[in-house]
Amino acid sequence: MATIDTTTTEEKSFCRICGSSCGIIAELEGQQVLKVRADRDHPVSRGYTCPKGRALPQDHHRADRLEVPMIRENGALRETTWDHVLDDLAAKLTGIIGETGPAGVGTFIGGGGFLDAAGFFSLLSFLREIGTPSAYSDVTIDSVAKALAGELVTSITGLEPRADLERSRMVLFVGTNPVISHARTLQMHAPTAALRDMRGRGTKIWVIDPRKTETAQRADGHIAPRPGTDYAILGFLIRELLEDGADTDYIERHAQGAEKLKAAIERFSLEYASAVCGVEQQELLDLLAAVRKAGRLSVDTGNGVTMQRAGNVTQWMCLALMIVTGSLDREGGSWVNPGLINRKDKKDLPAAPEAGWNRPGPESRPELRGTGGDFPCCAIPDEIAAGNLRAMMNFGGNLEVCMPDTALTYESLQRLDVHAVFDVRHTRTTDIATHILPCKDQLERSDMTFVTDSAFPLMVAQYTPAVVEPLGQRKAYWWIVGQLGKRMGIEFFPGLDIDTATDDDLLEYMLSGSDIEFAELQSKRLILEPHEFGWAQRHVDEKIGGWRLCPWPLAEQLSELEARENAQNPQPLILIPRRQKYHENSKLLELRDEPSVIMHSQDARAANIGEGALVEVRSVNGTVRRVAKIDDTLRPGCINVPHGWSDELNVNRLTGTQDVDSLTGMVLYSGLEVSVAPV
Numbered sequence: 218m219a220t221i222d223t224t225t226t227e228e229k230s231f232c233r234i235c236g237s238s239c240g241i242i243a244e245l246e247g248q249q250v251l252k253v254r255a256d257r258d259h260p261v262s263r264g265y266t267c268p269k270g271r272a273l274p275q276d277h278h279r280a281d282r283l284e285v286p287m288i289r290e291n292g293a294l295r296e297t298t299w300d301h302v303l304d305d306l307a308a309k310l311t312g313i314i315g316e317t318g319p320a321g322v323g324t325f326i327g328g329g330g331f332l333d334a335a336g337f338f339s340l341l342s343f344l345r346e347i348g349t350p351s352a353y354s355d356v357t358i359d360s361v362a363k364a365l366a367g368e369l370v371t372s373i374t375g376l377e378p379r380a381d382l383e384r385s386r387m388v389l390f391v392g393t394n395p396v397i398s399h400a401r402t403l404q405m406h407a408p409t410a411a412l413r414d415m416r417g418r419g420t421k422i423w424v425i426d427p428r429k430t431e432t433a434q435r436a437d438g439h440i441a442p443r444p445g446t447d448y449a450i451l452g453f454l455i456r457e458l459l460e461d462g463a464d465t466d467y468i469e470r471h472a473q474g475a476e477k478l479k480a481a482i483e484r485f486s487l488e489y490a491s492a493v494c495g496v497e498q499q500e501l502l503d504l505l506a507a508v509r510k511a512g513r514l515s516v517d518t519g520n521g522v523t524m525q526r527a528g529n530v531t532q533w534m535c536l537a538l539m540i541v542t543g544s545l546d547r548e549g550g551s552w553v554n555p556g557l558i559n560r561k562d563k564k565d566l567p568a569a570p571e572a573g574w575n576r577p578g579p580e581s582r583p584e585l586r587g588t589g590g591d592f593p594c595c596a597i598p599d600e601i602a603a604g605n606l607r608a609m610m611n612f613g614g615n616l617e618v619c620m621p622d623t624a625l626t627y628e629s630l631q632r633l634d635v636h637a638v639f640d641v642r643h644t645r646t647t648d649i650a651t652h653i654l655p656c657k658d659q660l661e662r663s664d665m666t667f668v669t670d671s672a673f674p675l676m677v678a679q680y681t682p683a684v685v686e687p688l689g690q691r692k693a694y695w696w697i698v699g700q701l702g703k704r705m706g707i708e709f710f711p712g713l714d715i716d717t718a719t720d721d722d723l724l725e726y727m728l729s730g731s732d733i734e735f736a737e738l739q740s741k742r743l744i745l746e747p748h749e750f751g752w753a754q755r756h757v758d759e760k761i762g763g764w765r766l767c768p769w770p771l772a773e774q775l776s777e778l779e780a781r782e783n784a785q786n787p788q789p790l791i792l793i794p795r796r797q798k799y800h801e802n803s804k805l806l807e808l809r810d811e812p813s814v815i816m817h818s819q820d821a822r823a824a825n826i827g828e829g830a831l832v833e834v835r836s837v838n839g840t841v842r843r844v845a846k847i848d849d850t851l852r853p854g855c856i857n858v859p860h861g862w863s864d865e866l867n868v869n870r871l872t873g874t875q876d877v878d879s880l881t882g883m884v885l886y887s888g889l890e891v892s893v894a895p896v
C-alpha cells in the first residue's frame with residue numbers, strides 16, 4: 218500500500234466483473250473508493266481495463282446497494298438481524314428437507330456468484346452436504362453446448378480449447394465478439410491490442426457472424442451467414458479438407474470415426490452450403506483457402522453458437538475442424554488450459570462415454586437430462602409448479618432478467634416457500650425474495666481466481682486482499698453458508714472454525730490439496746507459468762484411443778437439422794444476441810448503453826420504422842417495446858434486442874421454456890423468429 222498523502226491510499230487488486238481478471242488499482246480516501254484505474258505493472262493485463270472495471274467505484278457506492286439482511290413476514294419485506302434471518306432460513310430449509318427430501322432445496326449460481334472463489338466453493342459444499350440434485354446455474358442459459366460437445370468428442374468433462382494468442386496461426390471466431398465481450402471462452406484482455414499484435418505476427422483472424430462486429434471490423438476475413446447455419450460452413454470446410462488439406466497422418470494416429478464424419482457431412486457441397494447459409498460461394502472458397510494456407514487454426518466460439526438451435530452440432534463441427542487439421546491441443550492451433558490451481562494434466566481423469574450425457578433430469582420434465590452437475594434452467598418453473606422445488610438458494614443470479622419466459626418465471630418464483638437471494642443490490646429479483654442476504658462485493662472480500670482456473674488464455678492464478686471494509690452488515694457468502702450449517706446441524710467446512718475464520722482462512726482451506734500453496738499465492742499475488750501442449754491429446758489417446766470425430770448423439774442432431782435447411786422462415790426477422798459495451802448482463806446498467814431494438818435499415822424501411830421510433834417486437838412467447846436503432850452492421854433479416862434489461866425492457870419476455878435443445882435443455886436465445894411493428 219503506497220501512501221500518497223495522509224488520507225489517500227492506493228490498493229492493488231484484480232477486477233471480477235468478468236473473468237478476464239484485469240489488474241486494477243483502487244484509489245481510496247478512507248473507505249471511499251474514489252477511482253479504479255488500470256494497473257500498468259500487471260504482468261497479464263499490462264495496463265488494460267474496460268469501462269466496466271473502471272465503474273467499480275460507482276457500483277460499490279451505488280444508492281440501491283444492499284447493506285442489511287431482510288426477511289419477508291406477513292407478505293412484506295423488512296430489515297432484520299443476521300441472527301433472525303439465519304434462524305428462520307435454517308428452520309425452513311430443514312423443514313422442507315424433512316417433507317420433500319433434499320431435492321426440494323435448489324440452488325442457482327449466476328453472474329454475481331461465479332467469481333467469488335470462496336462463495337463458489339461454499340455452494341459446492343452446500344450441494345454436496347445437503348445432497349440435493351436440484352442444482353441450477355446460468356450455464357444452461359449460456360454455453361452448455363461447449364460442455365456437451367467437448368465431453369462427447371474428447372471424453373474430458375469441461376474441455377474447452379482456446380486460441381493460443383502467441384502461437385495460433387489462424388483464429389476463426391464463430392458467434393463471438395471479443396472486442397466487446399472479451400470472448401466467451403478466451404477471457405481475452407485488451408482485445409483490440411491483442412488482435413492487432415496477433416495480426417502483426419502473421420496470425421490470420423477470421424470471423425463468422427451475421428453482424429460485421431467490432432471484431433470482424435479488425436479481421437482478415439468475415440462471413441455473415443444466416444443465423445443458425447454456421448455448421449454448414451464448417452461442414453463444407455471439413456468435407457473439402459478431408460479431400461485435400463487435412464492432416465491425414467494425424468487423423469490416423471489420434472482420431473476415430475473419420476469415415477462416419479465424412480458420411481455425416483456429405484451433403485455440405487459448396488453449392489448446398491452457400492445456399493443454406495445465404496453467402497456467396499466465393500466467400501466460402503476464400504475461407505477454405507485461408508484454412509489450407511494456415512494449416513492449423515483455433516476455432517473460438519461464443520453465445521452466437523451456443524444459443525442457437527444447432528449449438529451442439531456447430532460446437533462439434535468446430536472441434537472436428539480443429540482435429541482434421543491436426544490443430545487441437547497442438548502448437549500453432551489451439552491450446553487446452555489444464556488449470557494452475559487444479560492441474561487436470563496431473564490427474565487421472567475418468568473418460569466420459571460417448572453417450573455420457575444421459576443423466577436423469579428434473580422429474581417434472583422427463584424429456585430433459587441433467588447436464589454437467591446441473592438441471593437445465595428452463596425446468597425451474599415446472600419444478601416449482603410440480604411442488605418438487607420448494608426452496609431456492611439464489612447466489613448472485615438476477616433471475617427476473619436472465620431466465621426465459623419472464624412472466625412465467627417471475628410468477629413461479631413467487632410460489633416458492635423460500636427464495637433466498639444473495640446479492641449486493643436491490644433488483645426485481647430481490648423484490649420477490651423471502652430472505653435477502655447482503656453479500657460482500659468484490660472490493661470487500663479477499664479472493665482468488667478459481668472457477669476460471671482452466672479458462673484463461675494463460676496459466677495464471679491471482680489473489681487479492683480486500684480493498685475496503687464491508688458496507689453496512691454485508692457478510693461473505695461462505696460465512697452465511699457456514700452459519701446456516703451450524704443452525705441446520707451440518708458442517709459445510711469440516712475442520713474449520715467458522716466463527717473465527719477469515720476470508721483468507723477459507724481460501725487457504727480451499728487450496729489444501731491443490732497444486733499451489735496459498736501462502737505463495739498470497740505473497741506473490743500472481744503466479745504465471747509457461748504453457749505446454751499435448752496433455753489432453755495424451756489423455757484421449759490413452760483412455761479412448763483418439764478424439765471422437767463423430768459422436769452419435771451429435772450425428773443424430775445433425776441429420777435432424779436437414780429438414781430445417783430447406784424450410785422457409787414463417788416470420789420476417791430472426792432475433793440474435795449481442796453484448797453491449799458498458800454493462801455486464803444486468804450489472805452496471807446505469808452506464809452509457811441504451812435499451813434499443815437494433816435493426817438493419819432495409820428491415821426498418823420495410824416495416825415503416827424510423828430511427829428512434831417506439832417499436833414492438835413480437836414472438837410466440839410475448840412482446841417487448843423499445844426504441845429502434847438502425848445499424849447496418851447487422852445482416853438484413855436479423856434483429857438485436859440486447860439482454861440484461863429488466864421489467865418492460867426485458868428481451869426474455871420473448872423467449873420460452875419449452876422450445877429447448879433436446880440434449881441439454883438449452884434455451885433458444887439466438888434464432889428465435891420474431892416480427893416487429895411501430896407502436
Ligand SMILES: Nc1nc2c(c(=O)[nH]1)N[C@H]1C(S)=C(S)[C@@H](COP(=O)(O)OP(=O)(O)OC[C@H]3O[C@@H](n4cnc5c(=O)[nH]c(N)nc54)[C@H](O)[C@@H]3O)O[C@H]1N2
Binds near residue numbers: 327619872
Ligand atoms: N435473452 C437472453 N437471456 C440471457 C442472455 C442473452 O444473451 N439473452 N445471456 C445469458 C447469459 S450468457 C448469462 S451468463 C446470464 C447472466 O445473468 P445473471 O446470472 O443473472 O448475471 P448478472 O446479471 O451478471 O448478475 C446477477 C446478479 O449478481 C449480482 N452481483 C454482482 N456482484 C455480486 C457479488 O459480488 N456477490 C453477489 N452475491 N452478487 C453480486 C448483481 O447485482 C446481479 O443482480 O444471462 C443469460 N440470459
Ligand SMILES: Nc1nc2c(c(=O)[nH]1)N[C@H]1C(S)=C(S)[C@@H](COP(=O)(O)OP(=O)(O)OC[C@H]3O[C@@H](n4cnc5c(=O)[nH]c(N)nc54)[C@H](O)[C@@H]3O)O[C@H]1N2
Binds near residue numbers: 394446525
Ligand atoms: N461488455 C460486455 N461483455 C460481456 C458481457 C456483457 O454483458 N457485456 N457478458 C459476458 C457473458 S455472461 C458472456 S457469456 C460473454 C459472451 O461473449 P460472446 O459470445 O462474445 O457474446 P456476444 O457479444 O453476445 O457475441 C455473440 C455474437 O454472436 C453473433 N451471433 C448471433 N447468432 C449467431 C449465429 O447464429 N451464428 C453466428 N456465427 N453468430 C451469431 C452475434 O451477432 C454476436 O456478435 O460475454 C461476457 N462479456
Ligand code: SF4
Binds near residue numbers: 232235237239270399
Ligand atoms: S475486461 Fe473489464 S470487466 Fe472484465 S476484468 Fe477487465 S476491467 Fe473488469
Ligand SMILES: [Mo]
Binds near residue numbers: 359
Ligand atoms: Mo454468460
